[in-house]
Amino acid sequence: MASIHNDVSLPAPARDVWDAVRDFGALPRRLVPGFVTACELDGDARIVTFANGSVAREVLVDCDDARQRLVYAISNERLKHYSASVQVIADGEAKCRLAWIIDMLPNELAPYVREQTKAAVVAMHKAFPAG
Numbered sequence: 001m002a003s004i005h006n007d008v009s010l011p012a013p014a015r016d017v018w019d020a021v022r023d024f025g026a027l028p029r030r031l032v033p034g035f036v037t038a039c040e041l042d043g044d045a046r047i048v049t050f051a052n053g054s055v056a057r058e059v060l061v062d063c064d065d066a067r068q069r070l071v072y073a074i075s076n077e078r079l080k081h082y083s084a085s086v087q088v089i090a091d092g093e094a095k096c097r098l099a100w101i102i103d104m105l106p107n108e109l110a111p112y113v114r115e116q117t118k119a120a121v122v123a124m125h126k127a128f129p130a131g
Helices: 014-022 027-031 107-127
Strands: 002-010 036-042 045-050 055-064 069-074 081-090 096-105
Touching: 002 107, 014 027, 014 081, 014 096, 027 036, 027 107, 096 107
Parallel strands: none
Antiparallel strands: 002 096, 036 045, 045 055, 055 069, 069 081, 081 096
């Protein structure tokens, strides 16, 4: 099983970043603008349209406000397993870290997903600019 780890430093208070992460349907507006172009809630899932045209159904597994941790999963014909967690950790009053871990199968899709997460991280920095 492939594991992709992203440890993202953001120049924003943890409470602000967590508020955007936990807003499950607001990816294109609040967390990854430009990387995600549309997001529609469908029960406990969100239908996400990415800038490259791909679409994924992401099911909310857990949203833990005390730990500032959200878990979601994708199940489709290409992915045998996909589980991701996003946790926001305070780094002082004005900064935080976002730990995003994805465990997935098949391993062959990991390079594509890794490149996609790099683009998502760039979008996060645009959503939470320094200064």
